[in-house]
Each structure stands twice: as structure tokens, then as C-alpha cells.
Amino acid sequence: MITLTHFLVVSACIFSIGLYTVLAKRNAIMILVGIELMINAAILNFVAFGRYDKINYSGQVFALFAIVLAAASVAVGLAIILNVYRHYKTINPDQITDLRD
Amino acid sequence: MEELVFYAFAILAVGSALLVVNLKNTARALFLFFVTLFAMAGLFIFALADFVAITQIMVYVGGVLILMLFAFMLSNKELLKALQHIPGRFLTMPNWQSLLLALGFFGVLLWGVVEWQQQTPDWIVQNIKQGNVIQPHDNNIQQLGLKFMTQYILPFEVISVFLLMVLIGAAHLSRKEEQK
Known part of the structure; x- marks a missing residue:
């Protein structure tokens, strides 16, 4: 029998890896990957808890909403990254220092 | 197994x-x-x-x-430019600092899980007692569809409008600037 604790520990691992990616990487695309990892860990928690709620199915429903939100954030984020790259010729967040020309 | x-x-x-x-x-x-x-x-x-x-x-x-x-x-x-190393200024930190932060956060999460293990929330205990736990032989997808169209209709509609907004916004952001 797989208990809730198994899921929680795995998602804690994935979340911490995502946090490390966001903090340490110098590449905007990899930072987005880190954010996706963190969102995935959250979805795993939603699903693991939602197993114990058959009346509302709230866990799975909101896991699907979270997947939609993650996809939306990636779409807008990548559009912004491409624009920034066109302007600055780099996607290192440290070198993008001013808001206007 | x-x-x-x-x-x-x-x-x-x-x-x-x-x-x-x-x-x-x-x-x-x-x-x-x-x-x-x-x-x-x-x-x-x-x-x-x-x-x-x-x-x-x-x-x-x-x-x-x-x-x-x-x-x-x-x-x-x-x-x-992968080999080029620039010291981080405000968003990215040196590797060891971010490793320390991530490990610390992982420790906090694990500590929470271990502490929480003794006391399951009331609603989980209640649902297990009443048998309201999803079983492998349940018809999951049908139930989900029903829930989406009845109980969660408002969030569903909100997220569809939101998705449309994102679609338009992303297309607008990534268009080519026309020359004046």
C-alpha cells in the first residue's frame, strides 16, 4: 500500500530541485523549467490528497486547472523571453538590467 | 510489487x-x-x-x-556562451548559496511531513471511515466530466476565458514589429 507520505516525500524532492534550478541557473529557459518542476510537485500533492475525496473530486479537478495555468505561464514566459532575446541578444537574467532602451 | x-x-x-x-x-x-x-x-x-x-x-x-x-x-x-561565467548580481546567486537554500527548504518540508505523519487531518480520517476514497475500479473520467460541468462550472469557464487571454497575449507579444 502506497501511503500519502510516499507522495509527499517525492514531491518535496522535486520541489527542492525546482527551487535550486530557479535560484542557480543563468538561463531564462532553464528557470522556466525549474518553475515547471515546482508546479509539477504541487500537482502531485493535489492528486495525492484528492484520492481521499471521492465526493468532490477536488484534488483532480484543481490538478487539471494547475496544469492549464502552468501551460499558460510557459506560453507567455517564452514569448517574453523571445522578445527579450531579440532586444538584448542574451537570455541571462543578470544582464537584462534596464526596462527601456 | x-x-x-x-x-x-x-x-x-x-x-x-x-x-x-x-x-x-x-x-x-x-x-x-x-x-x-x-x-x-x-x-x-x-x-x-x-x-x-x-x-x-x-x-x-x-x-x-x-x-x-x-x-x-x-x-x-x-x-x-555556456562557459562564460558572470558573477550574479541580483537574481541568480552563487551555486553553493542556492544549494544551501534548496537543501534547507527540503529539510523544512521533510520535517513537516514527518511531524504531520502522526496526525492525519480529520476529513481524511472521516472519508476513510465512510468509504469515500477513490478506488481503482471507479469510473474516474465520467465522474470528472460530471464535476466539471456541474459543481466546478464557474472555475472551468473562468479558466477558459483566461486561456483565451493568454493565447491573444502571447500572439501579441511575439509578433514582428512593423517598420514605420
Whole structure:
């Protein structure tokens, strides 16, 4: 029998890896990957808890909403990254220092 | 047997995520990210969320990763600058600091899980007692569809409008500026 604790520990691992990616990487695309990892860990928690709620199915429903939100954030984020790259010729967040020309 | 497969998926997810973080080559890291997402979908199935797992594979592998590969290839100059090391100024921190922060956060999460293990929330105990737990032989997808169209109709509509807004916004952001 797989208990809730198994899921929680795995998602804690994935979340911490995502946090490390966001903090340490110098590449905007990899930072987005880190954010996706963190969102995935959250979805795993939603699903693991939602197993114990058959009346509302709230866990799975909101896991699907979270997947939609993650996809939306990636779409807008990548559009912004491409624009920034066109302007600055780099996607290192440290070198993008001013808001206007 | 069930636990062995679960552990295999968990090790696959965590190991490939660690590799994603540590690879220098962004293209390889993105392709390895596929493996992480597939393993996460496998873990969703163990929580009896088959529809969420299929959606994960379709949305992430079919949409998000293709988008990421496109963005990576369109900003390909970064490939040559991988060796260039710039000291971080305000957003990115040195590796050891971020490692310390991530490990600390992991410690806090693990501590929470261990502390929480003794006391299960009341609603979980109650639902287990009343048998309101999702079983493997339940018709999950039909129930989900019913819930989406009845109880969760408002969030469903809100998220569809939101998705339309995102679509228009992304298309607007990534258009070519016309010359005046």
C-alpha cells in the first residue's frame, strides 16, 4: 500500500530541485523549467490528497486547472523571453538590467 | 510489487530532475525534462488520477516542451556562451548559496511531513471511515466530466476565458514589429 507520505516525500524532492534550478541557473529557459518542476510537485500533492475525496473530486479537478495555468505561464514566459532575446541578444537574467532602451 | 514500481518511478523522476539541473547543455537538459514529466505522469497514476496523467503527457510533452525547444533554438547564441561565467548580481546567486537554500527548504518540508505523519487531518480520517476514497475500479473520467460541468462550472469557464487571454497575449507579444 502506497501511503500519502510516499507522495509527499517525492514531491518535496522535486520541489527542492525546482527551487535550486530557479535560484542557480543563468538561463531564462532553464528557470522556466525549474518553475515547471515546482508546479509539477504541487500537482502531485493535489492528486495525492484528492484520492481521499471521492465526493468532490477536488484534488483532480484543481490538478487539471494547475496544469492549464502552468501551460499558460510557459506560453507567455517564452514569448517574453523571445522578445527579450531579440532586444538584448542574451537570455541571462543578470544582464537584462534596464526596462527601456 | 506495486511499491517496487512506485519506487522505480520516483527514482526515475528525482534522478532525471537532478540530471536536468546538473547538465551544462541546455538542449540535453530539455530532452531529459521529458523523462521527468513522464515519470511524474506515472506517479499520478499511482494516486489513481489517470486522466490527470494523460493530460500531463499531452499538455507538457505535446505542447510545453515543443515550445521550450523552439524558444531554445531561436535563442541559440546562448549555446556558445555556456562557459562564460558572470558573477550574479541580483537574481541568480552563487551555486553553493542556492544549494544551501534548496537543501534547507527540503529539510523544512521533510520535517513537516514527518511531524504531520502522526496526525492525519480529520476529513481524511472521516472519508476513510465512510468509504469515500477513490478506488481503482471507479469510473474516474465520467465522474470528472460530471464535476466539471456541474459543481466546478464557474472555475472551468473562468479558466477558459483566461486561456483565451493568454493565447491573444502571447500572439501579441511575439509578433514582428512593423517598420514605420
